[in-house]
Structure formats: structure tokens, C-alpha cells
Amino acid sequence: MSPPVLGAGFFARDTASVARDLLGCVVVSSAGGETTSGRIVETEAYLGAGDLGSHAATHGITARNAVMYGPPGHAYVYFTYGNHHMLNLVAEPEGSAGGVLIRALEPLDGVEVMMRRRIQGRRSASHLAVGDLANGPGKLAAALGIDLTVNGEPLDGSATLSVLGREGPAPVVASSGRIGLSAGHETELRFFIEGDRHVSPARPGLRVPSRSNTKGTGR
């Protein structure tokens, strides 16, 4: 009963549909020779031009977002805030920009490995529940051992990452506005499995741009 590996055909569609259909699918990583996997429970769709907040918007094709314009079924890894990677899956046919940000996973295999990676990479090894192992973009990337070396790799299983189709019935999908963006959060392009406890916690109030130390030492 091994689920099929999702090929380019799955990703060569409009980004919102891909993001929705990815819920319930399983991401498998073989980074570092250790196999880890998790079920996708939360995604966000990032389009190309016209989607403010996407790296592909207003800047044209650059070295960074070229992967989003490239062929579908590839990994697009982005590093931000100096601490965290984020895993995206490229959608849309080649030439059209589109990517699906994986925001949360339900850990399946390699839980011990993921927990070790999370603890090793960062500071103190305080309490770390399985539920908090991959319920955030940066968290799941760290748990799967994803870094910039994975950027641009195919998802067909020949490289570090692969995505398996979902086995059971379609989950209950809910949508909302995207999180954490300074722009473009009005569109409902965030999809998640309703009621799943591994979905990242909702933010009641929007994040405040707490950049209060912009003066003095110059950040």
C-alpha cells in the first residue's frame, strides 16, 4: 500500500488547487541519511506577479525566485530572519510563478531524529512536545533537516525530498488569510485541515513590527 510519489503533473496546476490538495499528503526527507516524514496539515499558496507578499511579485525573475518560475515539482527553500528555513513546493507550469509554503506537519516517521535536530540546532533543550515539533514553517524545515542545499532539488524521490499522495479520504479543508505577511494577507490562500491539532496556532492580533532597535547600533 505504498502511496504514489506525486509527480510534476500534480504540481503543474494553479497554485491554490495544489495547496489545497497537498493537505493530507506526506513529505519525506532523507537529509543526512536519516528518513523523516510528516503529514501536511497546513499550507499557503504564493502566486507570481500580482501577489504582493510573494517573492515573485514586483521584482521580476531574480536568482532567488527563479525556482518559482521553473518547472513544477521542485523544492524552493528560503532562508529568513537569520534563523529559519522555509520549505516551498513549486507549482504551476514552467514559466509561471507559483509556490506552496508548507506551514505545518504532523510528524510521522523519524520523530526522534526530528526532535534531536530541533534541540541540537538551537539553544536550550527545554520541553519539546511532538505537537510542537513541526507546527510552523521554520520548525518543520529544521525538523526535516532542510537547508539551502535542498533549494531547487526535484521532488521525485531522486534527491532529498519527495511527496507521497494521500491515502485516505479527503480531509476537511478550511481556508483563511495568510499569516505573517506585511502585505497580501487579505487573500484567502491559506489552507489547513480543520480541527487538526498540529495546525499552527492562530494569531489573534496581527504581528506588530517590533523593530524598535533600528537606531543606535544599527540593528
Added chain:
DNA sequence: TTCAAGATTTCCT
């Protein structure tokens, strides 16, 4: 060449 901002997480008060 230099500066500013960011698709976040974590620790401290």
C-alpha cells in the same frame, strides 16, 4: 558597495 527589510521562533520579564 551599502543599507534596509523579511513568508519566524525563541527566550525573558
Added chain:
DNA sequence: GGAAATCTTGAAA
């Protein structure tokens, strides 16, 4: 609940 940590990229000078 608030602030710091830390690195890559894009745009301006």
C-alpha cells in the same frame, strides 16, 4: 506579552 537573534536577498547610491 514583548524583544532579541541572525543571514540572505533586493534595491538604491
